[in-house]
Amino acid sequence: xxxxxxxxxxxxxxxxxxxxxxLGEDACAHEKALGEKMLRSFGLEPVFMQHSLSGxxxxxxxxxxxxxxxxxxxxxxxxxxxxxxxxxxxxxRTFPFLMEDAEFAAAVREHPKFxxxxxxxxxxxxxxxxLGLQTFYGQSFLSDMAELSxxxxxxxxxxxxxxxxxxxxxxxxxAPVWYEERSDYSAKALxxxxxxxxxxxxxxxxxxxxxxxGELLGGxxxxxxxxxxxxxxxxxxxxxxxxxxxxxDVFRNQTEISRKYExxxxxxxxxxxxxxxxxSEDCVSAERLHKFLSAFRQAGVxxxxxxxxxxxxxxxxxxxxxxxVWRDAAGNPDLPILYNVNFGHAAPRTILPYGAEAQVxxxxxxxxxx
Numbered sequence: 001x002x003x004x005x006x007x008x009x010x011x012x013x014x015x016x017x018x019x020x021x022x023l024g025e026d027a028c029a030h031e032k033a034l035g036e037k038m039l040r041s042f043g044l045e046p047v048f049m050q051h052s053l054s055g056x057x058x059x060x061x062x063x064x065x066x067x068x069x070x071x072x073x074x075x076x077x078x079x080x081x082x083x084x085x086x087x088x089x090x091x092x093r094t095f096p097f098l099m100e101d102a103e104f105a106a107a108v109r110e111h112p113k114f115x116x117x118x119x120x121x122x123x124x125x126x127x128x129x130x131l132g133l134q135t136f137y138g139q140s141f142l143s144d145m146a147e148l149s150x151x152x153x154x155x156x157x158x159x160x161x162x163x164x165x166x167x168x169x170x171x172x173x174x175a176p177v178w179y180e181e182r183s184d185y186s187a188k189a190l191x192x193x194x195x196x197x198x199x200x201x202x203x204x205x206x207x208x209x210x211x212x213x214g215e216l217l218g219g220x221x222x223x224x225x226x227x228x229x230x231x232x233x234x235x236x237x238x239x240x241x242x243x244x245x246x247x248x249d250v251f252r253n254q255t256e257i258s259r260k261y262e263x264x265x266x267x268x269x270x271x272x273x274x275x276x277x278x279x280s281e282d283c284v285s286a287e288r289l290h291k292f293l294s295a296f297r298q299a300g301v302x303x304x305x306x307x308x309x310x311x312x313x314x315x316x317x318x319x320x321x322x323x324x325v326w327r328d329a330a331g332n333p334d335l336p337i338l339y340n341v342n343f344g345h346a347a348p349r350t351i352l353p354y355g356a357e358a359q360v361x362x363x364x365x366x367x368x369x370x
Contacts, residue, residue, distance in 0.1 A: 001355045003134045004081075004112040007164045009043030011080035014073040014113075015141050017052040018066050019088020019120040021059025023142060024052065030187040035146035042161070044081075049073060052085060063090070067097035067104075070124070074107035080114065086142040087119025087220075087280075092227070092254050092263075095127060099261040108133050114163065116140070116351070118344055119280060122219030123227075126263045129217070129354050136163065137219060137276070138343055138351035148189045153179065155348035163351060172350050172367040174202045174340070179347040180315055181281060194347065201340050203365050206310075206323055208336030210362035213370075214306035216352050217265060218276035220344060222284065225292030227264045228299055230255030267300025274360070275301060276352055278311025278344030279322070286321040293329030302329075307336035307360060309352075309367070311344035338362055 007013075015035070017023055023032060032053075039046045049069035051059065059066060073082050098104050108131045115128060115135040125135045139145075144156050152160065155175040162170055180195040218224070230252070258264055279289065296302060310326060313319055319340075326337055338360055342350050352358075357370040 001134050002109060002112045002132050004114045006166055007042075007044065007081055007114055009164075010045075011043075012045045012047050012078055013039060013081040013083055014047050014049050014069075014076075014079045015052055015083055015085055016049045016066075016069050016073060017054070017059050017085045018070065018091045018094060018117075018124055019084070020086060021052075021054055021056045023085040024055040024059070027186070028142070030190060031142055031146035031148070031185065034148070034150065035141045038145040038147075038152060042164075047079060060090075063093035064097045066091070067094040067101075070094070070098065071101065071104045071107065074104065074111050074113060077111060082113050082115045083145070084117030084121045084124070084140050086140050087117070087121055089120055090250065091120050091123040092257055093250060094124070095257050095261050095263065098127065105131055116163075118349070119220050120223050122223035123263065125219055125354060126224075126265070127261070129265075130261070130263060134353055134355050136351050136353050138349045143347075144349065147194075148182065148185065148191070149193050150191060153194070153348040155342065155350075159348075159350045167353050167356060167369045170369045172341075172369070173365055174199055175342045175348050177348075178312060178316070178342070181347075203341060203362055204323075204339040205362040206327055206337040206339050207330075207333050208307065209334075210336070211360065212274070212307035212336040213357065213359040214272050214274040216276055216309075216354060216356050216358050217270065217273045218309075220280055221277045221289065221292050222280040222282060224264065224277070225295055226254060227258040228255065228295040229291065264299065267303060270301050271304035272306055273304075274307045274309060274358055275305055276309040276311070276341070276343065278346070279313055281314055281345050283314055283317045286318055286325050289318075289322060290325045290329060293325065297329060297331060302331060302335065305335060308338070309341045309343075309360070310337060310339045312340045312342055312346040314346045316346075336360070336362075338367075341367070
């Protein structure tokens, strides 16, 4: 695996819209300004890729332009890192334009960049993983750098700062507080603090030995599950209609596209790994989660794992219900499962490097990156 250099002051960081194009909407202008200011406070210079600010409709209509932006970022030696603007639902549509482009594949290997994102960016992470590049799961421009209070959430900020040094030896521990999802992202909310709650659970060992180790591999359960199930168009019909998406047929070949390029890791590629997985802001029901995890099991994910890290559910919704689903779906009471880890959709967010060797100490409430 090719490991990019840590960030350093003076780096130019590409901001890219690989999923939704909401960053380019006028309603997000105040968030764009906040994010730019925050990156500059770290000594970084944001560079908005050519089509990243085109707006929702243009980005939706042209996955080939999103792909072109990612290729351009990798080919540009003046750019040292890439941060996803936000998640979304359809970054898989960029696969044909990237995975069949030999120049792009060569650029990823010959011009490796620090790549950061979460949620639907799981698709891009797994694509880059297939191409041999280590990437980082955990934060995005709008959700983290553009925090409406005017500063990043303390835990998230500390985690982002850790990207300016090699991750080896870094210890990830539970955040002291967690935050509710905001209901208002408008300019009226500028300067307001996110509603917070003391963390009362910490890391919970659902089953298995308290100490386990392996290489990190995973992402958003919804994104990975939809690669396997292929029922996104029907299941999210109402959500798509609400978002103004009429052409849902593009989702009917998601599984076919993912399989064609082998984006989802093959069964033997899970050997010795620690699966990290978390649910999206949709807060799927326990039944839907079980369907996703059953697809994981059928795909051979659970057969050779060394352990599992499960992200905190957003707003702690279905917190208890999800535990039973994980125990049942794993199908092996000896497989270690550490629950309620701060990554993914529930704020604040840590950052997990794909392919990093991690050692988990549930009893000491820490995950050590080796």
